[in-house]
Amino acid sequence: xxxxxxxxxxxxxxxxxxxxxxxxxxxxxxxxxxxxxxxxxxxxxxxxxxxxxxxxxxxxxxxxxxxxxxxxxxxxxxxxxxxxxxxxxxxxxxxxxxxxxxxxxxxxxxxxxxxxxxxxxxxxxxxxxxxxxxxxxxxxxxxxxxxxxxxxxxxxxxxxxxxxxxxxxxxxxxxxxxxxxxxxxxxxxxxxxxxxx
Amino acid sequence: xxxxxxxxxxxxxxxxxxxxxxxxxxxxxxxxxxxxxxxxxxxxxxxxxxxxxxxxxxxxxxxxxxxxxxxxxxxxxxxxxxxxxxxxxxxxxxxxxxxxxxxxxxxxxxxxxxxxxxxxxxxxxxxxxxxxxxxxxxxxxxxxxxxxxxxxxxxxxxxxxxxxxxxxxxxxxxxxxxxxxxxxxxxxxxxxxxxxxxxxxxxxxxxxxxxxxxxxxxxxxxxxxxxxxxxxxxxxxxxxxxxxxxxxxxxxxxxxxxxxxxxxxxxxxxxxxxxxxxxxxxxxxxxxxxxxxxxxxxxxxxxxxxxxxxxxxxxxxxxxxxxxx
Numbered sequence: 001x002x003x004x005x006x007x008x009x010x011x012x013x014x015x016x017x018x019x020x021x022x023x024x025x026x027x028x029x030x031x032x033x034x035x036x037x038x039x040x041x042x043x044x045x046x047x048x049x050x051x052x053x054x055x056x057x058x059x060x061x062x063x064x065x066x067x068x069x070x071x072x073x074x075x076x077x078x079x080x081x082x083x084x085x086x087x088x089x090x091x092x093x094x095x096x097x098x099x100x101x102x103x104x105x106x107x108x109x110x111x112x113x114x115x116x117x118x119x120x121x122x123x124x125x126x127x128x129x130x131x132x133x134x135x136x137x138x139x140x141x142x143x144x145x146x147x148x149x150x151x152x153x154x155x156x157x158x159x160x161x162x163x164x165x166x167x168x169x170x171x172x173x174x175x176x177x178x179x180x181x182x183x184x185x186x187x188x189x190x191x192x193x194x195x196x197x
Numbered sequence: 198x199x200x201x202x203x204x205x206x207x208x209x210x211x212x213x214x215x216x217x218x219x220x221x222x223x224x225x226x227x228x229x230x231x232x233x234x235x236x237x238x239x240x241x242x243x244x245x246x247x248x249x250x251x252x253x254x255x256x257x258x259x260x261x262x263x264x265x266x267x268x269x270x271x272x273x274x275x276x277x278x279x280x281x282x283x284x285x286x287x288x289x290x291x292x293x294x295x296x297x298x299x300x301x302x303x304x305x306x307x308x309x310x311x312x313x314x315x316x317x318x319x320x321x322x323x324x325x326x327x328x329x330x331x332x333x334x335x336x337x338x339x340x341x342x343x344x345x346x347x348x349x350x351x352x353x354x355x356x357x358x359x360x361x362x363x364x365x366x367x368x369x370x371x372x373x374x375x376x377x378x379x380x381x382x383x384x385x386x387x388x389x390x391x392x393x394x395x396x397x398x399x400x401x402x403x404x405x406x407x408x409x410x411x412x413x414x415x416x417x418x419x420x421x422x423x424x425x426x427x428x429x430x431x432x433x434x435x436x437x438x439x440x441x442x443x444x445x446x447x448x449x450x451x452x453x454x455x456x457x458x459x460x461x462x463x464x465x466x467x468x469x470x471x472x473x474x475x476x477x478x479x480x481x482x483x484x485x486x487x488x489x490x491x492x493x494x495x496x497x498x499x500x501x502x503x504x505x506x507x508x509x510x511x512x513x514x515x516x517x518x519x520x521x522x
Contacts, residue, residue: 064243067230172430
């Protein structure tokens with residue numbers, strides 16, 4: 001085709017045909033990839049979810065497999081809640097759902113729709129720490145700090161439930177929170193301090 | 198975890214209609230979610246029944262009806278349970294942690310799976326997980342395993358504490374069947390022994406829902422104890438546990454109940470020992486005789502012979518605790 005000539009009909013048909021073919025490759029490749037992938041890995045199921053965390057409402061689509069722990073950490077970037085064992089044996093993931101302490105690693109996020117979730121990020125009042133956070137600092141309630149968010153959420157519930165009448169009672173009702181550093185004495189002191197003030 | 202659909206239902210009839218193979222009910226989720234993470238249970242669909250089943254604890258005449266969805270904490274702190282059925286509250290509080298008790302349902306407690314380590318380790322043989330594959334615990338690390346009622350196909354124990362209390366008090370399991378008919382299963386007939394079908398934990402009809410647990414009136418509200426012996430003070434499964442209850446007239450035993458956890462594939466009633474105790478005086482010597490009678494039935498495995506002395510001591514101690522309440 002010489003310079004200045006009008007586009008021939010043949011040229012137009014050839015180019016558009018080639019372009020359409022080129023454009024179709026990624027789509028067919030993508031669907032082929034998806035088919036192969038779904039053959040090996042079952043397709044994930046997404047579901048809409050509305051949940052309130054620390055009095056802030058969230059509406060999002062989440063994989064039905066998402067635990068409340070993963071929702072907080074991965075979807076909402078609230079990484080204060082810690083993943084310890086992920087099997088309900090250590091208590092590091094303890095949060096409050098409608099005011100009661102639960103294990104977020106064994107809670108499916110799709111089952112907390114419409115409920116109020118409180119995490120370690122939601123207990124301070126601006127820059128003013130929660131009394132239990134203050135007590136943990138004063139009483140050496142932690143060493144490495146990894147179990148601490150779970151310990152503090154559990155400790156707040158322990159006081160609210162009224163299980164603070166003796167050291168033995170506190171220990172029994174904090175037994176769902178393990179501390180590998182062994183800061184248990186400081187944790188018990190922190191709870192006693194908050195319970196008596 | 199394999200992807201799944203989650204359907205919420207507020208009506209038990211609707212739940213039954215939706216229930217089929219590969220569809221599983223979910224309530225507290227404390228056991229099921231864990232099993233799904235390990236690909237031991239791989240449902241296509243979960244039916245959330247938390248709002249389809251009752252959670253109330255009601256007196257029905259002189260019996261008590263505990264709704265299937267009543268959370269463990271609710272049962273353990275209910276004023277009427279504490280007054281009239283304290284053995285149940287004691288048993289519940291001996292199990293799990295406050296967080297798990299806040300989540301776990303009453304019906305789910307009955308349906309939880311064993312915590313035998315081979316059941317959880319998918320790289321090993323387990324007849325309960327994969328029928329016909331063999332029992333790794335029978336000649337393996339069986340320290341936590343059964344000492345009575347087991348078979349060469351399975352030596353797993355039922356992990357519940359609540360169920361030991363319910364077995365001792367002759368509870369009944371109220372069931373809503375796939376055919377939309379209601380039925381009642383006596384507690385002792387609910388859980389199964391392993392035999393050669395250890396993949397079946399219980400006799401709940403296929404797809405059926407537990408709607409409530411009924412405990413009949415009993416005279417064991419004053420003298421009862423739940424003793425659990427475990428590797429640490431709290432938040433651990435039982436090596437052995439004993440639910441003991443006495444109905445006394447002065448120091449004479451009119452009736453007695455004795456059941457154990459951590460010893461068998463189901464909560465285990467010690468009927469011979471109960472019979473022995475009736476009519477005797479409540480003394481340490483009598484309790485010692487009852488304990489000896491119980492451990493005479495045990496056939497420990499290679500690594501759990503210690504459970505004989507442990508159970509003997511636990512029975513004597515629990516019966517003794519019944520007198521000091």
